[in-house]
Amino acid sequence: SQTIHQWPATLVQPVGSPLSLECTVEGTSNPNLYWYRQAAGRGLQLLFYSVGIGQISSEVPQNLSASRPQDRQFILSSKKLLLSDSGFYLCAWSPGANVLTFGAGSRLTVL
């Protein structure tokens, strides 16, 4: 069966520091991968999605970037965090145009 892993689960970072959140999927190949952000406890916003290695589509221009170095690995990064980057980040995968399965999330607090 397929599983999705996200880490770290929680992160507290100072303003201006870098960020790296990692997501991996097991038990499937060539999944579509997604990063969503949930700010202030509500409202899920799509940040990035990827339909293949090296293919990244950005939905919202911001201080973040994403990369897909391997088929089942999706990384969310920032060179310098802002206070507004605080939130709950959710990785998800889907086998094509289908139901999204979400990871457990990474809670980021920028101080």
Add this chain to the structure above:
Amino acid sequence: AQKVTQAQTEISVVEKEDVTLDCVYETRDTTYYLFWYKQPPSGELVFLIRRNSFDEQNEISGRYSWNFQKSTSSFNFTITASQVVDSAVYFCALSEALSGYSTLTFGKGTMLLVSP
């Protein structure tokens, strides 16, 4: 542009009461999918149901039921005989059906509090 509206920010009920969560959507697509997800306090989103735009049959799964009405662009979710474990934030979402990926547009969610 697609839009999903969940007008109810928070609902409080007492255990065993029935509760309906409203969802209204906007899309120009003729083919699309509608979803409901549950987010318990742990944070992980749990898939509940997917409906395509051609299937207007209502669905029942245990205590959960969904009413899809294309004429009013609504996809409402009813929990019968609510339980404390139903306490969570519930999200309605919409996606296009034609692309090879699923970029869901979520509503802002409805927080359901079920007290004993």
